[in-house]
Amino acid sequence: MGLLMQKNILFIMCDQLRFDYLSCYGHEHLHTPNVDALAAKGIRFNNAYAQSPICGPSRMSFYTGRYVRSHGSTWNCTPLRIGEPTLGDHLNAIGVRNVLLGKTHMRADREGMKRLGIDCESEIGLFNAECGFEVYERDDGLHPDAYQDACPRYNQYLNDNGFDGANPWQSWANSAKGESGELLSGWLMENADKPARIPDYYSETPYLTRRAMDFIDDANDTPWCLHLSYIKPHWPYMAPAPYHNMYNSTQVQAAIRSEEETQNTHPLLNAFMQHNYSQTCSRDDFRERVIPTYMGLIKQLDDQLGLLFAHLEKRGLNEDTMIVFTSDHGDYLGDHWLGDKELFHDAAVKIPLIIFDPSKDADGTRGHTSQQLVESIDLAPTFIEYMGGRIKKNVLEGHSLLPLLHGENKPLRRYAFSELDYASSYACIQLNMASTDARAVMVRDKQYKYIYVEGMRPLLFDLQQDPQELNDLGTSEKYQNICQRFEWAILKWSLKHHNRITLTDEQIETSRGNELDEGIFIGYWDQDEVNQAMSKAGKS
């Protein structure tokens, strides 16, 4: 399993970037030429889904290659159980560095580590506490003053450059200045149209981009997978000039929603519609004042990616570096009368995904778009195979996309899944749902999206007839057979042995009949029967 040449992977993730806020995905006014250029030399996936529409669980699936129900970190800040195998475990095993720059949202299982006597400060302890990453720089992106543990290197960087204060992330990068010089908090959406107090150059996205260049320049000959995990365009929605007013309300896409959606609304949707952020994001002034800034933050990202890709080329790394561009989930932005993410409309759960494979084998697919159903857990096996490793099928639950990148077009899967555990959400209280039952599962095939909601009726959308997902067919008699088919699909999926990770299928198959070798004879009457069994099993 040695490597034929030094390959690298640049694994770029944005935070809360909607798939359709890129020009290559069809946005009319938000032009992202650098992302588009990557799509032009790679494959752009039109049906890629996050394993959960929330940061933490979605990322844990990216970083383990396993479904949320498998790794068990079902909500933000739910520790990832110690021992859960990570992408880093798989890559390190074949001599590849798995490097973090930016956000993971990882919460370590300190109780479990203590139980196993693992020192959190030891090399192995840190590796596991950081979700299998070698930390070049971690920054989870949210550093309110009240956070005791908020001390990103970025704050030191800002201080060093004359932006003073205990928490310049808050007071400079995510605040604006009022007419009388007062601070206007980036946390408050009414301020979204103001420029951040710092110039573009010093803001988070350019800073992380330059840090990525630093890593690339510092890296030795060991192959690496650099997870460049940007913080934006996740809220606080505040951009530095000129991005804060680069777009105006006439360039904001129309909201995807209908009055009908507010009638006989499914109880789960209804509960989330009551959340303050859903109400706020449903307002017209949100669209006019906040979304242009969201667009500006994306434009800033695209500009920075242009610089980064140029740097890679200058270093001559563009011929052996796989480049992946994606997001952990989307952002409702008021669509369907909802805000933030958490539920299963495409606005929240579908992700942009572009993969550039520099190898000759991929020349036949450059610029292609794929309609295949892709899950975020497909990236880990793709990276491992690209780096020359063997994929542990029982542990890694996705499929390598390499064959597809190399021109094969067999269907990857019939169904894609995503999961929600909303026990931590106010909706759980509003619905008077027991914490242990506050769950939903999305499954989609080529045509339909079905959502199983524990203790409630299901939701069903026909994505061919109703691509905007405005018409819930879950209660329609006519679709009961369809619903039943999806129930079965979920049943078969959920019954898989998601936890049988200590033996591979291959190991199980080769060990069949070993008891004979070991002299364990189960239910033989006499020696003749034993001898027959031995020869039948090709032993003796």
Next chain:
Amino acid sequence: MGLLMQKNILFIMCDQLRFDYLSCYGHEHLHTPNVDALAAKGIRFNNAYAQSPICGPSRMSFYTGRYVRSHGSTWNCTPLRIGEPTLGDHLNAIGVRNVLLGKTHMRADREGMKRLGIDCESEIGLFNAECGFEVYERDDGLHPDAYQDACPRYNQYLNDNGFDGANPWQSWANSAKGESGELLSGWLMENADKPARIPDYYSETPYLTRRAMDFIDDANDTPWCLHLSYIKPHWPYMAPAPYHNMYNSTQVQAAIRSEEETQNTHPLLNAFMQHNYSQTCSRDDFRERVIPTYMGLIKQLDDQLGLLFAHLEKRGLNEDTMIVFTSDHGDYLGDHWLGDKELFHDAAVKIPLIIFDPSKDADGTRGHTSQQLVESIDLAPTFIEYMGGRIKKNVLEGHSLLPLLHGENKPLRRYAFSELDYASSYACIQLNMASTDARAVMVRDKQYKYIYVEGMRPLLFDLQQDPQELNDLGTSEKYQNICQRFEWAILKWSLKHHNRITLTDEQIETSRGNELDEGIFIGYWDQDEVNQAMSKAGKS
């Protein structure tokens, strides 16, 4: 959570003991007065089920309090993933020793331990490698000559007592002598009616019983849970005199099977019926020659339990020691044309379960029998609660039986589950089933037992009309609604967050809304909205 007095638990498990091979469970000819006496002062459960009808997975569920799909050790010798919380973790946390004497069938996850830098020989390493037990003496019971790692203390004991040879377990305890002095192997059923070469006193069951007395006498004031895990009546079916011929074929219960079962047989059952041990156990000479020895081994167990209970009483421990008697699964013994275990007829998956709680609170239920649906995962929480600990509901998936022992009779559950992963079995090959799909799930309620079989039609038995499970209703149109109800029950059960073990529901509920305290404001337009939310959440 301190202990009011020193309590202990004697957790007795037999290996492959059928629930109905005890007189208190209705056997006509096999009298087990000592087990019956325990039932007379405790509660005897008539509907207790193993989480899997196979040693390893069933035991891992007993020892973790978690379903097989949760702990992931789905077949014998499938390592239990490192970090999986065990009964020992829960008991040690409240100052109770969790002591092993006998069999666990545990296979350590050495690869996972290595990945986490855990030295298998360290205290924590050994504790985890031994499934959370402090090993007083481990003996998994099968020590054929070919086993390189076969060196039980029992062999040394036999050598010390004049039974020579490298493996006296095989050559003395599990062999008989032929007319011309030759060894007759206990592995071969044709020899089952011969007496083992050693006297009763030196055979495995009395040996382990005396070792239990040794532990009880040696134990200090620390409360203990002693898992006395007998090896018998598991095959090899060979008993010492007088137990080898204490019963005759006229005292063997009639086989539970019908000719109809061999017509249009369900493919999964049919595949297992083809196994050599099913064919052997279906023969009349098996019933006549082997089952009487199986009965003798159980009689020997009962005699030894009499001595053990007397010893407890002599030590004055009978007033503060909870005594549990059970088995890891049953034995088909030719019923339904099957041998050994593995499938879901009561002969294999139902277990005997008797619990004696010495406390006054249990006086009202002494001698009762319970029809409640009990799962083997209920024992761990029962032990923890008996010992004064708090039950981590997310981690422990069963229910404490203490309320029931103390007279409450609320239904524990509507459905009981058991699981099978037969990827390691020849049936998987015969059925040409992919290893990853070789699974089945049993669910039963008060009246029915439904078996979901991946890729095949289901099985359904009406246990009220057909207690012998001879009439499969799985294909009958009339029962399609019943089948659908059970499919839903499996779906709801399998979708539970079996892996969300790093946070308790309580922790999740109390942390709701913490983001406000931390200064993370999600989707607020202005400070007024923030203030309103703060006061609404009782903060500020």
